[in-house]
Amino acid sequence: GENVEQHPSTLSVQEGDSAVIKCTYSDSASNYFPWYKQELGKRPQLIIDIRSNVGEKKDQRIAVTLNKTAKHFSLHITETQPEDSAVYFCAASRGGTSYGKLTFGQGTILTVHP
Amino acid sequence: SQTIHQWPATLVQPVGSPLSLECTVEGTSNPNLYWYRQAAGRGLQLLFYSVGIGQISSEVPQNLSASRPQDRQFILSSKKLLLSDSGFYLCAWSVGLYGYTFGSGTRLTVV
Numbered sequence: 391g392e393n394v395e396q397h398p399s400t401l402s403v404q405e406g407d408s409a410v411i412k413c414t415y416s417d418s419a420s421n422y423f424p425w426y427k428q429e430l431g432k433r434p435q436l437i438i439d440i441r442s443n444v445g446e447k448k449d450q451r452i453a454v455t456l457n458k459t460a461k462h463f464s465l466h467i468t469e470t471q472p473e474d475s476a477v478y479f480c481a482a483s484r485g486g487t488s489y490g491k492l493t494f495g496q497g498t499i500l501t502v503h504p
Numbered sequence: 505s506q507t508i509h510q511w512p513a514t515l516v517q518p519v520g521s522p523l524s525l526e527c528t529v530e531g532t533s534n535p536n537l538y539w540y541r542q543a544a545g546r547g548l549q550l551l552f553y554s555v556g557i558g559q560i561s562s563e564v565p566q567n568l569s570a571s572r573p574q575d576r577q578f579i580l581s582s583k584k585l586l587l588s589d590s591g592f593y594l595c596a597w598s599v600g601l602y603g604y605t606f607g608s609g610t611r612l613t614v615v
Contacts, residue, residue, distance in 0.1 A: 432609075433594060433606040434594070491553055494547065496546055496547045
């Protein structure tokens with residue numbers, strides 16, 4: 391089955407700096423890569439996703455890049471703000487008979503210091 | 505618009521007691537439904553998924569079971585809870601591969 395590794399496990403930055411979280415996956419058939427943000431005690435919320443037919447996607451201060459050859463993808467947050475502090479999860483999935491089953495990374499605790 | 509409801513929000517149960525967590529989805533038909541568990545605030549583990557009424561697939565062997573009695577209803581159960589069943593349980597739905605949305609979760613503490 392799919393295995394997703396996420397690094398770093400914790401990340402501390404100053405407000406205004408950039409933050410980068412990286413994930414690698416094992417299943418070359420995976421073609422959908424979402425990122426979720428989870429605030430303390432709340433549900434994970436989808437913040438951005440990318441499909442295997444593109445290499446990069448951007449939404450305001452958040453961007454995701456995908457390298458299918460190397461089987462890794464990354465989340466980039468620019469101009470970080472204290473409200474960006476949360477746990478971030480990457481995930482991978484493939485179509486066909488997988489019915490949207492997502493395999494998650496272990497999460498990154500991001501702390502943005504004012 | 506689609507919404508997902510999950511209850512209860514918190515639950516404290518003694519070891520050996522039964523469990524029933526319910527999840528319902530509104531505003532969509534024939535969704536794929538999932539139960540995840542999150543221990544210690546990190547790492548989501550897929551427990552069960554269902555692609556239709558009465559169709560349940562288990563991802564990991566455990567003390568829990570799932571049922572889907574109606575198209576938009578997904579239930580997580582246990583006959584006898586263990587201490588290790590404590591965690592944050594999340595229901596999720598999707599239509600096809602995309603649009604994966606989580607419920608608000610149930611924090612279960614087994615004492």
